[in-house]
Amino acid sequence: MKKTHVGFLGLGAGLPPKVLTNFDLEKIVDTSDEWIRTRTGIRERRIAEPGVAASDLGVEAAREALQKSGLKPTELDLIIVATVTPDMSFPSTGCMVQKKIGATCPAFDLSAACSGFVFALSVAEAYIQSGFYKYILVVGSEITSSFVNWKDRSTCVLFGDGAGAAIVGPTLEGHQILATHIGSDGNYSDILKVPAGGSALPVNEKNIAEGLQFLKMEGAEVFKLAVRTMEEAIHRVCELAHIRTEQIDCLIPHQANLRILNAVAERVKIPNEKVFVNVDRYGNMSAASTVVALYEADKFRMIKKGQNVILVAFGGGLTWGSCAIRW
Numbered sequence: 623m624k625k626t627h628v629g630f631l632g633l634g635a636g637l638p639p640k641v642l643t644n645f646d647l648e649k650i651v652d653t654s655d656e657w658i659r660t661r662t663g664i665r666e667r668r669i670a671e672p673g674v675a676a677s678d679l680g681v682e683a684a685r686e687a688l689q690k691s692g693l694k695p696t697e698l699d700l701i702i703v704a705t706v707t708p709d710m711s712f713p714s715t716g717c718m719v720q721k722k723i724g725a726t727c728p729a730f731d732l733s734a735a736c737s738g739f740v741f742a743l744s745v746a747e748a749y750i751q752s753g754f755y756k757y758i759l760v761v762g763s764e765i766t767s768s769f770v771n772w773k774d775r776s777t778c779v780l781f782g783d784g785a786g787a788a789i790v791g792p793t794l795e796g797h798q799i800l801a802t803h804i805g806s807d808g809n810y811s812d813i814l815k816v817p818a819g820g821s822a823l824p825v826n827e828k829n830i831a832e833g834l835q836f837l838k839m840e841g842a843e844v845f846k847l848a849v850r851t852m853e854e855a856i857h858r859v860c861e862l863a864h865i866r867t868e869q870i871d872c873l874i875p876h877q878a879n880l881r882i883l884n885a886v887a888e889r890v891k892i893p894n895e896k897v898f899v900n901v902d903r904y905g906n907m908s909a910a911s912t913v914v915a916l917y918e919a920d921k922f923r924m925i926k927k928g929q930n931v932i933l934v935a936f937g938g939g940l941t942w943g944s945c946a947i948r949w
């Protein structure tokens with residue numbers, strides 16, 4: 623049986639207009655623009671206004687992606703929203719997006735932290751490949767400012783809010799997803815997490831008093847594992863796609879820290895010019911990072927038809943994932 627080609631029919635982004643610079647952060651916590659820039663590469667990030675939920679940014683991104691694809695919301699077969707900052711525990715943010723854009727298809731959320739978009743993409747690709755669904759809206763949307771402790775300088779400077787969306791569907795030969803790869807290791811679940819707010823530690827006065835509703839991170843450990851797992855994920859997806867790392871035209875990594883991106887590029891021997899970077903403007907937007915980076919790489923013409931593009935992500939869980947695309 624001939625394999626269906628699956629690719630991107632439209633991309634969109636939803637970025638809050640409010641910019642929080644490193645200089646703004648200097649007024650909130652004991653930090654400096656110099657420290658943040660040299661340790662992370664981040665200069666500024668976007669922050670959603672109170673009352674703006676993950677579904678709102680996701681809807682903005684979804685509308686742009688739909689418009690670019692030429693599809694109507696009612697033509698969608700499935701909506702997957704990758705997020706760890708859902709509007710609420712349930713109903714899913716997927717259902718909120720479905721309602722707000724006027725779609726009628728099934729919708730669900732997927733939780734894989736910063737690797738969420740790549741995980742959701744692999745699910746979408748499999749559904750389309752199998753012939754079960756044709757057009758799938760994949761959204762990565764996060765209001766990370768909702769779990770950031772603005773008194774903790776070691777984490778609050780790293781994150782930002784945003785959303786990206788992709789319409790994934792059958793494509794003609796030429797542009798297609800060549801391979802996807804995902805992985806998890808729950809043994810490292812403690813190094814990056816939001817402890818309270820789920821069934822293990824419900825939100826109550828005691829847990830709030832201990833600040834357990836905020837993100838906790840062992841930064842140095844996360845850094846090392848991010849570099850190692852992203853390197854491995856790039857090699858694995860290249861193997862699956864039958865391309866050599868020298869044939870990568872553009873590497874689009876999860877945007878957590880410029881030093882992580884540089885270290886990965888060095889290990890895989892990809893020149894920095896081939897690595898897409900926007901962490902300087904948005905910080906780490908968790909599940910939205912890779913899709914917004916893909917959106918901008920396309921918009922700024924950094925990726926061209928026929929090129930080999932690799933998406934690679936890493937996040938809490940641990941989770942990691944990669945996707946090889948012939949653009």
Ligand code: COA
Pocket residue numbers: 652653654657658661662736775776777779839840841842844845848878879882906936937938
């Ligand atoms: N401003 C100023 N100083 C800060 C600071 C800030 N915003 N945040 C931490 N520091 C201080 C610490 O208190 C510590 O001080 P001490 O040495 O006196 O105890 C020192 O800086 C730590 O410095 P260093 O060890 O050099 O930090 P680092 O180079 O490891 O960078 C991170 C810290 C968090 C930027 C880095 O570990 C990192 O990016 N980790 C990965 C995070 C990540 O990607 N998470 C998401 C994955 S999806």
